[in-house]
Amino acid sequence: xxxYEHLGKTQRTLDPELEQRIExxxxxxxxxxxxxxxxxxxxxxxxxxxxxxxxxxxxxxxxAQKEPRLRDEFTCNSEAQKTIAQxxxxxxNALNFFLxxxxxxxxxxxxxxxxxxxxxxxxxxxxxAYRMDLAVLQQQGGAGGSASEFQGRLYEAEHNCQTYKxxxxxxxxxxxxxxxxxxxxxxxxxxxxxxxxxxxxCAYFSGNNTALEASxxxxxxxxxxxxxxxxx
Amino acid sequence: xxxYEHLGKTQRTLDPELEQRIExxxxxxxxxxxxxxxxxxxxxxxxxxxxxxxxxxxxxxxxAQKEPRLRDEFTCNSEAQKTIAQxxxxxxNALNFFLxxxxxxxxxxxxxxxxxxxxxxxxxxxxxAYRMDLAVLQQQGGAGGSASEFQGRLYEAEHNCQTYKxxxxxxxxxxxxxxxxxxxxxxxxxxxxxxxxxxxxCAYFSGNNTALEASxxxxxxxxxxxxxxxxx
Numbered sequence: 001x002x003x004y005e006h007l008g009k010t011q012r013t014l015d016p017e018l019e020q021r022i023e024x025x026x027x028x029x030x031x032x033x034x035x036x037x038x039x040x041x042x043x044x045x046x047x048x049x050x051x052x053x054x055x056x057x058x059x060x061x062x063x064a065q066k067e068p069r070l071r072d073e074f075t076c077n078s079e080a081q082k083t084i085a086q087x088x089x090x091x092x093n094a095l096n097f098f099l100x101x102x103x104x105x106x107x108x109x110x111x112x113x114x115x116x117x118x119x120x121x122x123x124x125x126x127x128x129a130y131r132m133d134l135a136v137l138q139q140q141g142g143a144g145g146s147a148s149e150f151q152g153r154l155y156e157a158e159h160n161c162q163t164y165k166x167x168x169x170x171x172x173x174x175x176x177x178x179x180x181x182x183x184x185x186x187x188x189x190x191x192x193x194x195x196x197x198x199x200x201x202c203a204y205f206s207g208n209n210t211a212l213e214a215s216x217x218x219x220x221x222x223x224x225x226x227x228x229x230x231x232x
Numbered sequence: 233x234x235x236y237e238h239l240g241k242t243q244r245t246l247d248p249e250l251e252q253r254i255e256x257x258x259x260x261x262x263x264x265x266x267x268x269x270x271x272x273x274x275x276x277x278x279x280x281x282x283x284x285x286x287x288x289x290x291x292x293x294x295x296a297q298k299e300p301r302l303r304d305e306f307t308c309n310s311e312a313q314k315t316i317a318q319x320x321x322x323x324x325n326a327l328n329f330f331l332x333x334x335x336x337x338x339x340x341x342x343x344x345x346x347x348x349x350x351x352x353x354x355x356x357x358x359x360x361a362y363r364m365d366l367a368v369l370q371q372q373g374g375a376g377g378s379a380s381e382f383q384g385r386l387y388e389a390e391h392n393c394q395t396y397k398x399x400x401x402x403x404x405x406x407x408x409x410x411x412x413x414x415x416x417x418x419x420x421x422x423x424x425x426x427x428x429x430x431x432x433x434c435a436y437f438s439g440n441n442t443a444l445e446a447s448x449x450x451x452x453x454x455x456x457x458x459x460x461x462x463x464x
Contacts (some may be wrong), residue, residue, distance in 0.1 A: 024298075031298060035291050042284035049277035056270050063263055069419045073426035080430055084437050187301045194305035198312055205316050206438065 012128050015172065021179050022117050028186075029110045036102045039197075043095040050088040057081035087204060094200030101193050109185060113178045120171040127164040134161045244360050247404065253411050254349050260418075261342045268334045271429075275327040282320040289313035319436060326432030333425050341417060345410045352403040359396040366393045 057078045064074035134157040141150075289310045296306035366389040373382075 028298060031291070031295055035288070035295065038284055038288050038291055042281060042288060045277050045281035045284055049274060049281055052270055052274035052277055056267070056274060059263070059267050059270055063267065066260065066263060067419075067422070070422050070426065073423055073430070077426055077430045077433075080434055084433070187299075190299070190302050191305055194302065194309055198305070198309045201309075201316070202312055 013124055013131070013168070018172065018176065022175070025110065025113065025117075025179060025182065029106060029114065032102065032106050032110065036099065036106055039095070039099055039102065043092070043099060046088070046095070047092060050085050050092070053081045053085040053088075057085060091200050091204040094196055098193050098197050101189060105186060105189055109189075110182065113175070113182045116171065116175055116178055120168070120175050123164065123168040123171045127161070127168040130157065130161040130164050133157050245356055245363075245400070250404065250408065254407070257342065257345065257349075257411060257414065261338060261346065264334065264338045264342070268331070268338055271327070271331055271334065275324070275331060278320070278327070279324060282317050282324070285313045285317040285320075289317060323432050323436040326428055330425050330429050333421060337418060337421055341414065341421075345407070345414045348403065348407055348410055352400070352407050355396065355400040355403045359393070359400040362389065362393040362396050365389050 060074045060078035060081065064071045064078060067074060134154075137150075137154055137157050292306045292310035292313065296303045296310060299306060366386075369382075369386055369389050
């Protein structure tokens with residue numbers, strides 16, 4: 001049947017609205033998977049950056065002991081890096097929760113619906129094949145065989161066609177329900193996750209404020225020629 | 233001479249104070265090279281993280297178009313990531329300046345002094361070898377040869393010893409000057425660089441404040457069930 005369709009020799013059963021919703025869902029899965037992949041990379045680089053900041057804090061603390069004349073400078077830098085690295089844990093927790101929820105959404109929830117879509121496609125192919133068998137038989141009429149034999153074959157073809165039509169329609173209904181649930185579920189889950197992602201990101205990239213401002217203040221006391229340099 | 237010293241068969245010329253300063257300088261070079269390596273890794277991960285944030289901003293902006301019911305959530309996240317990625321450029325510039333200055337310090341300034349130290353070590357070895365030749369000759373006295381031949385050899389040994397002593401002393405003075413300059417230079421350069429590193433880091437990790445707070449505000453208007461979720 002798929003070959004006939006490909007050759008344009010037969011007409012496939014079409015539900016344009018449903019097909020469009022299926023295509024949209026496939027497109028969304030692709031985009032969410034891409035978002036998941038980017039978020040994973042972001043989390044990984046963020047994590048490695050934080051590890052480096054902890055190591056920097058340690059190395060600078062050691063140098064503060066070895067370079068008496070740079071003790072204040074190394075100490076302030078060490079403290080700042082330590083503060084930033086510590087506050088990273090909250091963002092890491094949020095990112096890991098985001099990733100695991102996105103994984104479930106992409107690889108289980110959406111995938112489950114698309115598995116039903118593949119069963120539906122298969123049922124649609126079978127139904128169309130039996131439908132075409134029946135049409136051919138009806139077109140041929142009883143030519144070249146006995147009337148009872150023809151009636152038998154016609155009856156069987158009608159029966160098959162009906163069975164696969166029911167199966168097809170059942171799966172079509174299933175998908176419509178699943179797609180509606182998926183829409184609701186996806187929007188609900190992502191609303192929460194995007195809020196979490198946003199708030200945790202903003203908190204980290206702006207919220208180290210108090211601790212870092214204290215560090216800046218301390219630094220300006222420690223080094224008198226401080227602020228002017230940055231203005232260059 | 234090095235072999236004799238290793239076997240404990242001869243005494244080396246020692247300047248304990250200078251030796252200690254040389255060892256300190258070698259130790260500092262090692263520590264600064266380690267700091268440079270960590271800073272390079274930090275810069276690299278930071279840069280990759282920022283690239284991912286730009287990509288996330290784009291992907292989320294696309295999804296804002298494809299998911300009408302999540303438009304606000306995706307838009308706010310996209311804006312926040314874009315803001316953070318943009319402000320990263322200032323920190324990147326500061327980090328690259330820090331790295332290039334640290335490279336010059338470790339691989340040129342300190343290395344140049346340590347090259348003189350190696351010439352000094354070589355001259356010290358040569359001087360000690362000629363000094364030992366002379367001592368052996370003086371101990372043997374004229375035994376087994378004519379007096380004029382012995383005088384000739386003694387004169388030559390004294391001359392060599394004196395020549396290499398001058399060379400050794402010249403290099404020792406050179407090093408003392410170089411180490412003093414290196415100390416001044418290193419402290420001056422690092423004072424500036426550490427201030428730059430600190431201020432740029434603090435500015436980035438706390439200074440996205442205004443833009444991100446605006447984004448947070450916008451988000452709380454967009455999503456009513458917002459803040460409560462994060463409190464869970």
